[in-house]
Amino acid sequence: MPAPAPAPAAALARGMRLSLVTRCMALVGTLLALGVLAALALHMLLPDRPLLVFGLCMAAMLPLAYLAVAARVRPVLSMFRALEGTVASYRDADFSFGLHWPHNDELSDLVAGHNALGNVLREQRIGLVQRELLLDTMVQNTPVAMLLVAGGGAIVYANVAARQLLGAGRKLEGHPLDAIIDSTAPALGEALARGGDGLFTTGDGDDEEVYHLARRSFTLNGRKHELLLLRQLTLEMRRQEVQTWKKVIRVISHELNNSLAPLTSLAHSGAELVRRGQTERLPQILATIEERTRHLETFILGYARFAKLPSPRLEACAWDEFAARLADQVPFSVDGALPADPAHVDPAQLEHAMLNLLKNAHESGSPPGQVQLRVKSALGMLRIDVLDRGQGMNEAVLTNALVPFYSTKRSGTGLGLALAREIAEAHGGRITLANRDGGGLVVSLILPAPGR
Known part of the structure; x- marks a missing residue:
């Protein structure tokens, strides 16, 4: 629905620009004119008493001038106090205030600029809050456990994954990191003591879990902080192991085929030479068969040593x-x-x-x-x-x-x-x-x- 058209008087008032100096000079001129008129009237009544006329004029005009100046300055002072209050609100990140000045002068420009600044800050604040909500939602729902630790060792922030991993779901903020680690994940403490990024494991046997630790240090609000990222890699490693075993089968099959095919060919050639009575090349053929057999034996023993590691004798x-x-x-x-x-x-x-x-x-x-x-x-x-x-x-x-x-x-x-x-x-x-x-x-x- 379109806004109603402004009244002619209001539109004219907004269209006419009177500076503060002009308005003050108009007020001073009006007071002087009133004083002159009052002095002339009293002089006509008391032509022989100039001092009395002057005293009566001063007694009448000074209170009137004070009241007129106070009435003119009071709105300006109120606006200054309002500006001071909104600046304090901006300092406290409250941008919900706006100001209005009915006159078209320098102060109205200041108020308009102040309101425009408040609008920009308010829009930026809303955008920042929305981005913070989006970031917090992403951080809280990521499977990577995140811990923000202050320089003194206290946990400043922990997402849901970190709480479940280290605190059984309870909040970790405010607790010392060393105390949390000692009570829940000693392996994490050892990984932190080593420094840098790395892998560590918790549990034994089928309950073994593998984690990757990443660490980043930075300065926040003038204080050193460290961000710890714990990523569970157990499922990825198990999938990788399946792919690796498939690769092993292909490698072993390839190596066996590469060795058995020449052996078969050499054995057939040797049998054919014996049938023909041409035995002078048999030593060379047998030496080649022995070399390929030893290579295959070495290859198989390397894998067998890994698969059949004996119990250590301490x-x-x-x-x-x-x-x-x-x-x-x-x-x-x-x-x-x-x-x-x-x-x-x-x-x-x-x-x-x-x-x-x-x-x-x-x-x-x-x-x-x-x-x-x-x-x-x-x-x-x-x-x-x-x-x-x-x-x-x-x-x-x-x-x-x-x-x-x-x-x-x-x-x-x-x-x-x-x-x-x-x-x-x-x-x-x-x-x-x-x-x-x-x-x-x-x-x-x-x-x-x-x-x-």
Whole structure:
């Protein structure tokens, strides 16, 4: 419905612009004119008493001037107080106020600009609230657990997934992160202590769950905060394992066909030569058959070793001797001092696992002098780290690196890290991978310390 047309007087008032100075000068002129007229009238009545005329004029005009000026200034002062109030409301993020000034002067321009600013701030506030609601809905319903931790270690924000994972559905805001971790997820605490992004597991056997931890630090409101993202990868890894086993079957079938077809052909050729009595080429044929058979045997034993890892035979193993045996086979440097107490492990299995990890470190593109071995014992656990300064791993590779037969190398079998994982778990421990700050990878074997 169209708005009614403004009255002619109101339209004329809005069309005429009178500045504050003009209105003040008009008021002063009016008061002066009244004063002159009053003085002339009194002078006609009292022509011989000029001082009395002046006193009577002042006594009459001063109160009248005060009342007129006060009446003119009072709306302006009220508008200034209203402007001050709306500015305070804007400071408190309340943009619901608007002002009105009926006159067409400089103050009306100020009020119009103030209202326009309020409208812009109000629209921006509404848009920001809508975006915040959308973002909060997305964050709350994402399957990735999110924790925002202040510099002091207190949890500032936790979404639904984080509450279900770490707090059985209860709110976590305000609680210290260390207390939540100690009571619900010690493996997360160990992953946080390692620094950087990485994988960790909780539970055992069929109840084992695999998570990926990502950490990002930033400054919020002048204080350091850290955002922790916990993503469950168990289902993805199981799907990947199914695909990997299919790949294994294809690889084994391909390798068997590549070996058995030449063997069949060579055996047929040898039988034909014997039938003809041409035995001078038999040694060459038999040597080729032996070479292909040994290659096939080596190939099968590599997979069989992974599938049939024997139970470890634990015995005391001095770290100095163990490190010396490793150094005879692959170069590395020792970071820090080796523990004085011997480890209770299966030396052959642990040596096999460490050789795989050290060789992988050299093949990562790391400078040979940056491949390091670090052994520490704390909190009833023995931690063996292999560190390098290679290219590290992206999230996809980091997720699947421990899956059997998964490899990014063209000629790799994908058994090195998987076998190291099997050896660690056979000792009652686990293996973790994490990218290092500054580049490179750290692969950690975490085993129970002696007596645990």
